[in-house]
Amino acid sequence: MTQSRQIFRGGPIFDGERLLMDHCLIVEAGRIAALGPDNGGMSGTGVDLGGDILSPGFVDLQVNGGDGIMFNDAPNVETLRRMGQxxxxxxxxxxxxxLITDTAAKTDTAIKAAKAAIAEAVPGIAGLHLEGPHLSTERKGAHSAGLIRPMGPGDLEVLLEAAQMLPVLMLTIAPENVTLDQVQQLSQAGAIISLGHSNAGFDTCMAYAHAGARCVTHLFNAMSQMGNREPGLVGATLANGGLSAGLIADAIHVHPATIRNAWSAKQGPGEIFLVSDSMACAGSTAQSFEIDGRTVLRRDGRLTLEDGTLAGADLDLATALRVMVQEVGIAPEAALRAATLVPAKLAGLDAGYLALGGKADLIRIGPDFTLRPLTQGA
Incomplete structure (x- = not known):
């Protein structure tokens, strides 16, 4: 924002918890100076929201690529800069x-790139998520089976160090290839352990939650499903209040009715939050890209390998909001929380809510759940 003082009014303001009606937000020098009832007496450059929602920016804990490039392709600061933008x-x-499943050398390079990006305050980059390589080949999805492996002592040492040096380190792991003791050590070091790409049973998943796992990666996808005699990872996620869960709400990865049932069944305080699981095509017109030498095709809102296997999502969180509200039937306030405050709290980020003195990372959302220019109508 170029103006020293701006006032936003004329639409609902989401503060991270509630949609506030008849309020105004004042921004000074890029920081939130005031938020309160709009009595019409405030002075400054005015932005009439025209009924649009003003919200803190989305918090997305699973982003594989953007601007035509995958993080795995070139895990360096420039790639992170492009992805962030x-x-x-x-x-x-x-x-x-x-970073999806790759070699130990690539993982080490990604950790160093994330550390450098944080040191340089690259816009948008909040930490690092390593999705693999310690997953289950039975539930590998689009991950390369040849690169999946057990977590060894050397891997553990690298990850423990990374948990100390990065503000946020999320690790998607499967019980099949990571021990309870390793999970406990990583959790105690500050890593967010997320169970995913696993065929483990209910009791095993509950034991891993007890050992320190706090999250589940893309609920329902690439995991043991809930059956009548074996609840699987899905059942453990819904029953265990200590587990939060990312969800790809594109109405392709998970049916809206399934999302609705899971939303109602989830035991707290853990909550379901939205992720994009976006790939190289995010923010670009690319119609295909490569993962580990395999072509991913972008067609009709889907990303698939040539054999039809889903390979991430062609999704942004504004679209996920629309699906949650219009197709799943979730209240806008609750859907907005799932895209902002809930993932921010899980990751320990100072984001996803509006706080006096806080950075004004604001977005404007139209009634059709598309993003609009923030100062449109100024």
Whole structure:
């Protein structure tokens, strides 16, 4: 924002918890100076929201790529800069760039890149998510089976160090290839352990939650499903209040009726939050890209390998909001929380809510759940 003082009014203001009606927000020098009832007496450059929602920026904890490039392709600061800018353009002002299953050398390079990006305060980059390589080959999805492996002592040492040096380190792991003791050590070091790409049973998943796992990666996808005699990872997620869960709400990865039932069944305090699981095409016109030498095709809102396997999502969180509200039937306030405050709290980020003195990372959302220019109508 170029103006020293701006006043936003004329539409609902979401503060991270509630939609506030008949309020105004004042921004001074890029910081939130005031938020309160609009009595019409405030002076400054005015922005009439015209009924649009003003919200803190989205927080996306699973972002594989953007601006035509995958993080795995070139895990360096320039890639993170491009990804950050692409996702800011899509409304996500805080992201965890996500490295999918790769070699130990690539993982080490990604950790160093994330550390450097944080040191340089690259816009949008909040930490790092390592999705693999310690997953289950039975539930590998689009991950390369040849790169999946058990977590060894050397891996553990690298990850423990990374948990200390990064503000946020999320690790998607499967019980099949990571021990309870390793989970406990990583959790105690500050890593967010997320169970995913696993065929583990209910009792095993509950034991891993007890050992320190706090999250589940893309609920329902690439995991053991809930059956009548074996609840699987899905059942453990819904029953265990200590587990939060990311969800790809594109109405492709998970049916809206399934989302609705899971939303109602989830035991707290853990909550379901929205992720994009976005790939290279996010924020670009790319119609295909490569993962580990395999082509991913972008067609009709889907990203698939040539054999039809889903490979991430062609999704942004504004679209996920629309699906949650219009197709799943979730209240806008609750859907907005799932895209802002809930993931921010899980990751320990100072984001996803409006606080006096806080950075004004704001987005404007139209009634059709598309992003609009923030100062349109100024």
């Amino acid at each position: 692409a996702h800011i353009g899509l409304g996500a002002t805080s992201i965890l760039p996500t």
